[in-house]
Amino acid sequence: MTEVGMMFQKGINEFSARGSITKVCLAYLSQLDEQRPAREIRAEFPLAQYSARYWMYHAGPVEVEKDVQESILDFLLQPTQAYAVWRKLFDPDRPWDEEMRQYGMMATPIYYTSLAGLLHTVELLLKEGADVNAQGGQYGNALQAASVKGNKEIVQLLLKAGADVNAPGGHYGNALQAASAGGNKEIVQLLLEIGADVNAQGGFYGNTLQAASAGGNKEIVQLLLETGADVNARGGLYGNALRAASFHSYKEIVELLLETGTDVIAQGGSYGDALWAASTGGNKEIVQLLLEAGADTIPQGGEYSNALWAASARGNEEIVQLLLEAGANADVNTQDGHYGNALQAASAGGNKEIVQRLLETGADVTAQGGFYGNTLQAASAGGNKEIVQLLLEIGADVNAQGGEYGNALQAASVKGNKEVVQLLLETGANVNAQGGPYCNALQAASAGGNKETVQLLLEAGADVNARGGPYYNALQVASAGGNKEIVQLLLETGADVNAQGGLYGNALRAASFQGNKEIVQLLLETGADVNAQGGVCGNTLQEIVQLLLERGADVKVR
Incomplete structure (x- = not known):
C-alpha cells in the first residue's frame, strides 16, 4: 500500500497531510526536465505549478519531522535539475509574477528557506556548510530576507553562524x-x-530611519533615534525621514x-519638502x-512643485486655505512643475471651490x-464644465x-466632453484652429471616437478636409481608429x-493597415482609389505583399 493510502487508512489529520503533500510536491518537481520551457511544463504536468508554489507553505508546520527534513534536503542539495526547475516555475521573491521573468541571479537554498521561515531547514543547511553570506535574491542575502519577514529565530541562527x-x-x-x-x-x-550601522546608506529608503518612518512604526523610530540615527540623513525615495512620515500621515512620528x-525645510527626493x-x-x-x-510655503520641487500646487x-x-493663510498667496502665480501653477493644478483636478x-x-x-x-x-481636458465656465467669465482666452x-x-474634443465643446464654441472658440498633436479639433474628436462631438464640430463649421498633423485629415484618423459611424x-x-x-497616405490605407474590413468596404463603395500610392505604413505593407508574390504566394488560395 502506498504512503498516501496508508495515511487515509489510519485516519487523516492536517499535520500528517501537510507532511505528505510536501513530500509529494518535492518528488513531483524532481522528475521534471529543466531544459523544457516553463509553459510546456505547466501544460503537460498539471501539478507542477501547485507543487512549486506551495511546497514551502505545507512544509512550514511539519519540517520538524525527520522524513520531511530528509525530503527537503534531498531536493535542495541533490546534484540534479530539481532546484532549477522549481525556480523556473516559481519565485518566492515575486509570488505574484506568473510570467517568471528572471530578476538577477538565482539565490541559494539558505536564502529561500530563510525567506520562508523554515527554521529547521536553515539549521540543517548550515550544518551542511551553506554559505551564510551568499549573495542573491531580491533581498540580497539570507539575513536581510529573514529580517524583512520577521523570522527572529532564523536571524539569530544566521548571526550565530557568522552572517x-x-x-x-x-x-x-x-x-x-x-x-x-x-x-x-x-x-x-x-x-x-x-x-x-544605524546610519548605513543605501537601499530603497536610503537609510533605516526613513524606512521605519515610512512604515509608521513609532517604537522603531524612537529606538533608532536613541541609538544615534541621523534625523536629517538624506537619500532614498522620500529624501529624508520627515518627508516619509509626512507623506504617509504618521503624525506622532512627525512630532517625534x-x-x-x-x-x-530640507529639500530632496521625489517629494520636494516635508510640507509638500x-x-x-x-x-x-x-x-x-x-x-x-x-x-516654508514657497520652496519648489517635486511633481507638483510646491505645497500649494500639491494640495x-x-x-x-x-x-x-491653510497654506494661503500662511503666506502661499504670495507665490500663487509662480510658474514651475508639471502643472505650471496652482490654478492649473486645481483645474486639472476638477475642484471648483479651490x-x-x-x-x-x-x-x-x-x-x-x-x-x-493654460x-x-x-x-477642458478634465471635462469640468463649471470650472470652464468660471474661467471664461474671469477672462480666460x-x-x-x-x-x-x-x-x-x-x-x-479628444476627451469627448461634448458640453465643454459646446460652451467653448459658444464663447468664440475657433473651430478650425490649428495646432496640437491632432492639428485641429475635428481630428481630435475623430481620434477620440466621439461621434456626437464630431457632429457638433461639423455643425459649427469645422473644415472636414482640413489638412495637417500626422494623420493629415479627420477621415484618415477615423479610418485608422476603426470608427465606422x-x-x-x-x-x-x-x-x-x-x-x-x-x-x-490616405484613409483606405489607414483602414487596411489596421484591418478594419467594414471601413475598407465603405471607403471603396464611396470611390476610394485602391491603387493610390503614399504613406509610410502603406508602402511598407505593399512591399511585403510584393515580396510574398515574388516568392510564389498563390493569390487564389483561400
Missing part, C-alpha cells in the same frame, strides 16, 4: 533597514546589539522627528505642525505654462495656444475619400 550584519545589497540595502521596513522591533533591537531637531509631502498626503494636522515648525491638484480645500479660492487670491487665469499650457485647457492639446477646444458621417459631410498625405 555579516552590515552586508550591503538587496532591496533594502542591509538587514537593519529591512527589519525596520518590516516593522520588526525585536529584530531591529537584535541587529543593533550585534553592531548594525520635529522634537529631535529634524530640518523642516504632507500636502500631497492630505493631512491637515501635519501641515499645521510643519507650518508651526517653520516650514490644489489633490483637491484638498482645507489645506489650500479654483474659486485661488482666483480670489489673485491667480492669473491667463498664465501660460505647464502640461496643459488653466482653461486643463479644465478661449483660443489660447500651447500645451499638450494645442488649445482648449482640441482638449475637450464617424467615417460615415465625415463622408456624408464631404470628406475627400482620396485625400493624400499623412502617416498612412
Whole structure:
C-alpha cells in the first residue's frame, strides 16, 4: 500500500497531510526536465505549478519531522535539475509574477528557506556548510530576507553562524533597514546589539530611519533615534525621514522627528519638502505642525512643485486655505512643475471651490505654462464644465495656444466632453484652429471616437478636409481608429475619400493597415482609389505583399 493510502487508512489529520503533500510536491518537481520551457511544463504536468508554489507553505508546520527534513534536503542539495526547475516555475521573491521573468541571479537554498521561515531547514543547511553570506535574491542575502519577514529565530541562527550584519545589497540595502521596513522591533533591537550601522546608506529608503518612518512604526523610530540615527540623513525615495512620515500621515512620528531637531525645510527626493509631502498626503494636522515648525510655503520641487500646487491638484480645500493663510498667496502665480501653477493644478483636478479660492487670491487665469499650457485647457481636458465656465467669465482666452492639446477646444474634443465643446464654441472658440498633436479639433474628436462631438464640430463649421498633423485629415484618423459611424458621417459631410498625405497616405490605407474590413468596404463603395500610392505604413505593407508574390504566394488560395 502506498504512503498516501496508508495515511487515509489510519485516519487523516492536517499535520500528517501537510507532511505528505510536501513530500509529494518535492518528488513531483524532481522528475521534471529543466531544459523544457516553463509553459510546456505547466501544460503537460498539471501539478507542477501547485507543487512549486506551495511546497514551502505545507512544509512550514511539519519540517520538524525527520522524513520531511530528509525530503527537503534531498531536493535542495541533490546534484540534479530539481532546484532549477522549481525556480523556473516559481519565485518566492515575486509570488505574484506568473510570467517568471528572471530578476538577477538565482539565490541559494539558505536564502529561500530563510525567506520562508523554515527554521529547521536553515539549521540543517548550515550544518551542511551553506554559505551564510551568499549573495542573491531580491533581498540580497539570507539575513536581510529573514529580517524583512520577521523570522527572529532564523536571524539569530544566521548571526550565530557568522552572517555579516552590515552586508550591503538587496532591496533594502542591509538587514537593519529591512527589519525596520518590516516593522520588526525585536529584530531591529537584535541587529543593533550585534553592531548594525544605524546610519548605513543605501537601499530603497536610503537609510533605516526613513524606512521605519515610512512604515509608521513609532517604537522603531524612537529606538533608532536613541541609538544615534541621523534625523536629517538624506537619500532614498522620500529624501529624508520627515518627508516619509509626512507623506504617509504618521503624525506622532512627525512630532517625534520635529522634537529631535529634524530640518523642516530640507529639500530632496521625489517629494520636494516635508510640507509638500504632507500636502500631497492630505493631512491637515501635519501641515499645521510643519507650518508651526517653520516650514516654508514657497520652496519648489517635486511633481507638483510646491505645497500649494500639491494640495490644489489633490483637491484638498482645507489645506489650500491653510497654506494661503500662511503666506502661499504670495507665490500663487509662480510658474514651475508639471502643472505650471496652482490654478492649473486645481483645474486639472476638477475642484471648483479651490479654483474659486485661488482666483480670489489673485491667480492669473491667463498664465501660460505647464502640461496643459493654460488653466482653461486643463479644465477642458478634465471635462469640468463649471470650472470652464468660471474661467471664461474671469477672462480666460478661449483660443489660447500651447500645451499638450494645442488649445482648449482640441482638449475637450479628444476627451469627448461634448458640453465643454459646446460652451467653448459658444464663447468664440475657433473651430478650425490649428495646432496640437491632432492639428485641429475635428481630428481630435475623430481620434477620440466621439461621434456626437464630431457632429457638433461639423455643425459649427469645422473644415472636414482640413489638412495637417500626422494623420493629415479627420477621415484618415477615423479610418485608422476603426470608427465606422464617424467615417460615415465625415463622408456624408464631404470628406475627400482620396485625400493624400499623412502617416498612412490616405484613409483606405489607414483602414487596411489596421484591418478594419467594414471601413475598407465603405471607403471603396464611396470611390476610394485602391491603387493610390503614399504613406509610410502603406508602402511598407505593399512591399511585403510584393515580396510574398515574388516568392510564389498563390493569390487564389483561400
